[in-house]
Amino acid sequence: MKIYLVGGAVRDRLLNIPVKDRDWLVVGATESEMLDRGYIQADGLFPVFLHPETGEEYALARRETKTAPGYKGFSVEYGPDVTLDEDLQRRDFTINALVEDEQGEVIDRVGGLDDITERRLRHITPAFQEDPVRLLRGARFIARLSKYGFSLAHDTFGLMKQMVTAEELAALKPERVWQEMSRALTEPEPWRFFEILHRCGALHTLLPKLAQAMGPDQPHADQPVSEPIKALKRSVAVGAEPIVRFVALFYGVCEGPGGSRWLTRCLPVKREYLDLLELLQGAARFYPPAARHDASATLDLLIRSRAQQHPERLNRLLMLGTILWPELGDGVSDWLHQANQAKESISPAALNEEGFQGADLGRVLRERQLKAIATLDESSVHA
Template sequence: MKTYLVGGAVRDELLNRPVTEKDWVVTGATEQMMLERGFTRVGKDFPVFLHPQTKDEHALARLERKTGKGYTGFVCEAGPEVTLEEDLQRRDLTINAMAKDSNGQIIDPYQGQQDLADRTLRHVSAAFSEDPLRIFRVARFAARYHLVGFTVAPETEQLMQQMAATGMLSELTAERVWQETRRAVMEDQGSVFFGVLNSAHSLNDWFPELTPFTPERVKPLKLACKDNAELPTRMACLTGLMSPDEASALVKRLKCPNPVSELAELAAHYCPALLSSPDPRQLLDIFNRCDAWRRPDRFNLLHQVTGYIGKAQLINWPAAIILQAHQHASAVDVQQIIAAGHKGAQIKMALENARLQVIEKILSN
């Protein structure tokens, strides 16, 4: 029974990057042997155990055999007869198919260290093509390591194109695609994710709204990533250049969480209007439709998204004035309107007029 550190921890250690989590592979062991040593089983589809002290995940060395469609269409075979090299061979990229033993020696049967040196993302074996999710994983790694020079190997890009041509990406669940997308856009170079998918002919199934693809489509996202913006802001930087129908279709297809979906759809509806230097009446209507009075933080995010899109498109728009108009109009006190004798529907009308007057004054300065 031997234990090896594997995957991302080895890769990032060799790249001198922070190691955020550690995964281990155990060879020569059975499930009973792990349980006897105090490990707790947590894997449902294959034998994964938590270490009794560190709680790190330890998996028995395993083989996987494709038996059906989709991410779950595999049969796992684990046991003491499976070798470390066989376990590593089923992994996606060579840089993820390395291990380190208890003496610190690197086991690298598929030349992952060479690909690290060459800054190359290369698939380990033909088994890569059995799992369509790996296309998104490669694109995500390309985004993560773009700044240190990593690119996708030509043969891997060609294989990804062949996989996409079969239609197998449609077999994936929205939850899995969103998980990869979320992690990718939160990278420092999140926009690279979509460029790699485009090169792999892999946008049509899940991101048809980004086709035909050009670098300008993701430039606002690139700016948001540079500023370390929040996830909803980054996604809205994509949808702000779409029609409202396209934005709605995208967030529904991906089953995005509500904060992401809401801002994404608002961006598609109102970023173009904000960038067009609206007059006071139009601006008041935008504030009302965005529920900017009760949800100022969300409006501020929409304003931020508009700024990235405007900067990307070199549009000179009154960003500071619009924000100032919102802040001053929000300060109109409805209690004073009620105290002035307005009742019922008159209150709403008087409040609208008061806010409009404030906005007119701000925009005229």
């Protein structure tokens, strides 16, 4: 039995990137041997085990054979006869197929070290195109590694285009697309994910309205930057979290009739993400300064934001305002923040002490909150 550190941990260490997770490859062992050594079976489909002390994953070496379309159309063999080379050949990119032995020596059987030096993301074999998930992973890895100078190898990009032409994307489950996109939104340059999918033609299948908004796809990244990508870049520049990045990207393509319904037909978007998108759609009317005279609509928006119970919702909304309408500066966000403070200054508890109860309490609470916001409106808009 031989044990190797494999994949991202080796790659990231060579790139001087902090290593978050470590995965291990076991060659020459059986399942029973792993269990006898105290490892815990972690997966019912694949021979993956958890270390009894560290909880890290140890996978038996395996070989794969394509048997049907899609990312699940593979037969998998594993056992002590599967070699290190056979396991590495089934992996997606050369930089993810580097291993480190128990003495700390890096073993490279597929040219991964050269590709790290050249800052190149390259597939290992033409079998890359047999699994459409790899197209998504390739785009996501560029979103992660582009800041370190990485780009897609031309022949790898060519295989991605062939996948699209061969309609391999039809086998992708929306849940897997959402999973990869969600992870891409956490990366340093998430716009690269969408740009690559657009350039290879995949975005037209996966997210057609976003593809339309991004303009014609071209084989080279020299086209003007689209409004959705500009918004996504601004969200990254201000340090926004993934949910805010998502809404910044999709707000413009979810305006008008139908709203975000097209998006939910494409992807199983989290309810929290959709709620923020819909909240922003309601808030957008306040960005022309004259619209801020409507104290009733302002109060309704603040109530919908549930800012008292969930202050992060209002904070995200205010951040989106500065991202999507940068020409207005922080004025609108500051104003909505002040309006919320005015609203919260009128509390149900204080009115209850004045003797208001039931329906009267609700009516007076709204009247006084409206008055507080209207007074603020007059002093702030005309300042």
